[in-house]
Amino acid sequence: MAAPMLRGRCLGRCWALACIDSGSRHGRGAATGFTSSRKRGQSFVAQQPLLTAQKSRKGEHKWAAVVGLEIHAQIASNSKLFSGSQVHFAAPPNSLVSFFDASLPGTLPVLNRRCVEAAVMTGLALNCHINKKSLFDRKHYFYADLPAGYQITQQRLPIAVNGSLAYSVCVGKKWRQVITKTVRIKQIQLEQDSGKSLHDELRSQTLIDLNRAGVGLLEVVLEPDMSCGEEAATAVRELQLILQALGTSQANMAEGQLRVDANISVHHPGEPLGVRTEVKNLNSARFLARAIDYEIQRQINELENGCEILNETRSFDYKLGCTVPMRDKEGKQDYRFMPEPNLPPLLLYDTASLPAGADPQQVINIDRIREQLPELPSETREKLIQQYGILPEHSFALLNEVGLLEFFQNVIKETRAEPKKVTSWVLNIFLGFLKQRNLAVNESPVTPSVLAELLNLLDRKVISSAAAKQVMDMKRGNPRAINKLIGLVRKVTHNRADPTVIKEILEKQLSS
Structure with missing residues (x-):
C-alpha cells in the first residue's frame, strides 16, 4: 500500500x-x-x-515519469583540484586564479591528494566499487568562463562506480510511516569546475570571474530510478547530509556548493522511454522538486495535445514557477573526449595490494580511508529512534537543521526531562524562536544549558508549561510577553518604576 x-x-x-x-x-x-x-x-x-x-488531464491514459540526476558537489578542500590556488566563496573577483587556472601556456596540472581521498570516502559511503585505476579525460566545449576550452574530468574510467543511495520518505497518518527507497549510482567522478559568467544586461556586457575555475568537484550520477520531484529532492537532501557527515563537501546549496541537473521524461507504462529534457543548475531542494513536477506535467500536456517533446536543455524560473528553454540538443553533443595527456592514470591500493616499502604519504590506501568512515545519517536516525524512543519524522527533523542534533544531545545530557519532551521543545519552541529571529542554531542566544535548566524547572513543577513558554516568548522578543513583565514590575513598585528603564533592563538581560 x-x-x-x-x-x-x-x-x-x-x-x-x-x-x-x-x-x-x-x-x-x-x-x-x-x-x-x-x-x-x-x-x-x-x-x-x-x-x-x-490519470492524465483527459482521464484517458496513465503516465509514468522517469527522473535521473547529475549532482555536482564542491569538494571541501583548501586548494583547487589541479593547482595550489585557494578556495574561498566570498573572495574578490579573479583574486584566486593561478597561471594554470587561467590556462596560460606551459602550465601543468598537479593532482590534489585531498580531493582524491574525498572521492574515495564518498564512494565507500555510497556503497560504490572503487576503481584501483582511473583515468582523466578532456571534455571539450567553448564558453567564456572555460579559458582552456576543455574541462578535465573522468568520463571513461571514473574513480567509483555501481553504488546505491537509500533515502526515506515519511508518509501515512501523521507522517509516521517511513518508506525507504533506493536509487542506483552509476558513477562518481572527479572534475574541474568552470568559472562564473555574470551577465550585465544594462551595459550589454558579460563579466568573467575565474575564482571558481579549477575548483574540485565530485560529480555523482544517479540512475533514472525516481519518478517525481519529491523523490528527487529527498534523495538529494540525503546525499547532502551524507557529504556533510563525511566532511567531503560542505554542500551548501545557497553558495553553489551543491548543484543539480535533472533529466526528465514521461511515457506510458510498458512502452519505451520518452524523449528526455534536462533542467540545469538547480540549487535548492525545493526548487528541484517544483521544477521536476512542473516539467513532468508540461511534457504530459504537450504529448496529449499532439506535440513532440524536444531533446533540449531548460532552466527553472523560480519566480514564474516554470521551466524555460535554454538550448536544444538536436542529437548528441560532441564533446570530443580524449585522454588527458598531462596526467598519468590514478592508482589506488588496498592493504593487500600495497607495494612493499611504499611510502604511505605517496599512496592512497582504500582500506585506511574505509576505517575513517564516520557514522552516516541513516545510522544516526536509527540510533535516535532506538535510544530515545522518538518518532521517525522527528529523527529526520533533528538531522535536517545544521547543528540541531548536537544542540539536542547537549540538552539531553543536562536535563532530567523525558527525551520526547525535549524533542518537542527543541523542534517546536526552540526552532520557532530561531525562525522568528532568522538565526542559525550556532547563532542562538539560547544555549543548551539554558533550555535544559528551563526544562528541569518544568520537570520539578517549579514553573508551569505556560510560564516556560512565556520565558521563551520573552527571549524571542515577543512584545506582549515583555509588556506583561513590565506591568508586573510596575505593580510591585506601585507604579513608581519608569517603563522605559524597565524595558531597557529587560532587553539587556534577555539578550545576554
Whole structure:
C-alpha cells in the first residue's frame, strides 16, 4: 500500500502544478479541492487529489515519469583540484586564479591528494566499487568562463562506480510511516569546475570571474530510478547530509556548493522511454522538486495535445514557477573526449595490494580511508529512534537543521526531562524562536544549558508549561510577553518604576 500511496502523492503534485499553471494562464486562481501541507525539514507534499492524479488531464491514459540526476558537489578542500590556488566563496573577483587556472601556456596540472581521498570516502559511503585505476579525460566545449576550452574530468574510467543511495520518505497518518527507497549510482567522478559568467544586461556586457575555475568537484550520477520531484529532492537532501557527515563537501546549496541537473521524461507504462529534457543548475531542494513536477506535467500536456517533446536543455524560473528553454540538443553533443595527456592514470591500493616499502604519504590506501568512515545519517536516525524512543519524522527533523542534533544531545545530557519532551521543545519552541529571529542554531542566544535548566524547572513543577513558554516568548522578543513583565514590575513598585528603564533592563538581560 505504501508504494502506490507515494506514487499517487507524487503524481498529485504534478496534477496540482498543472492546474495552477493552467489557471494562471487563463486568469483564474488555483484549482479548487486541492490541499497541501509541509512539515519542517520535509518537501512540499500534495494530499488531494490522489486517485485522479494517476490519470492524465483527459482521464484517458496513465503516465509514468522517469527522473535521473547529475549532482555536482564542491569538494571541501583548501586548494583547487589541479593547482595550489585557494578556495574561498566570498573572495574578490579573479583574486584566486593561478597561471594554470587561467590556462596560460606551459602550465601543468598537479593532482590534489585531498580531493582524491574525498572521492574515495564518498564512494565507500555510497556503497560504490572503487576503481584501483582511473583515468582523466578532456571534455571539450567553448564558453567564456572555460579559458582552456576543455574541462578535465573522468568520463571513461571514473574513480567509483555501481553504488546505491537509500533515502526515506515519511508518509501515512501523521507522517509516521517511513518508506525507504533506493536509487542506483552509476558513477562518481572527479572534475574541474568552470568559472562564473555574470551577465550585465544594462551595459550589454558579460563579466568573467575565474575564482571558481579549477575548483574540485565530485560529480555523482544517479540512475533514472525516481519518478517525481519529491523523490528527487529527498534523495538529494540525503546525499547532502551524507557529504556533510563525511566532511567531503560542505554542500551548501545557497553558495553553489551543491548543484543539480535533472533529466526528465514521461511515457506510458510498458512502452519505451520518452524523449528526455534536462533542467540545469538547480540549487535548492525545493526548487528541484517544483521544477521536476512542473516539467513532468508540461511534457504530459504537450504529448496529449499532439506535440513532440524536444531533446533540449531548460532552466527553472523560480519566480514564474516554470521551466524555460535554454538550448536544444538536436542529437548528441560532441564533446570530443580524449585522454588527458598531462596526467598519468590514478592508482589506488588496498592493504593487500600495497607495494612493499611504499611510502604511505605517496599512496592512497582504500582500506585506511574505509576505517575513517564516520557514522552516516541513516545510522544516526536509527540510533535516535532506538535510544530515545522518538518518532521517525522527528529523527529526520533533528538531522535536517545544521547543528540541531548536537544542540539536542547537549540538552539531553543536562536535563532530567523525558527525551520526547525535549524533542518537542527543541523542534517546536526552540526552532520557532530561531525562525522568528532568522538565526542559525550556532547563532542562538539560547544555549543548551539554558533550555535544559528551563526544562528541569518544568520537570520539578517549579514553573508551569505556560510560564516556560512565556520565558521563551520573552527571549524571542515577543512584545506582549515583555509588556506583561513590565506591568508586573510596575505593580510591585506601585507604579513608581519608569517603563522605559524597565524595558531597557529587560532587553539587556534577555539578550545576554
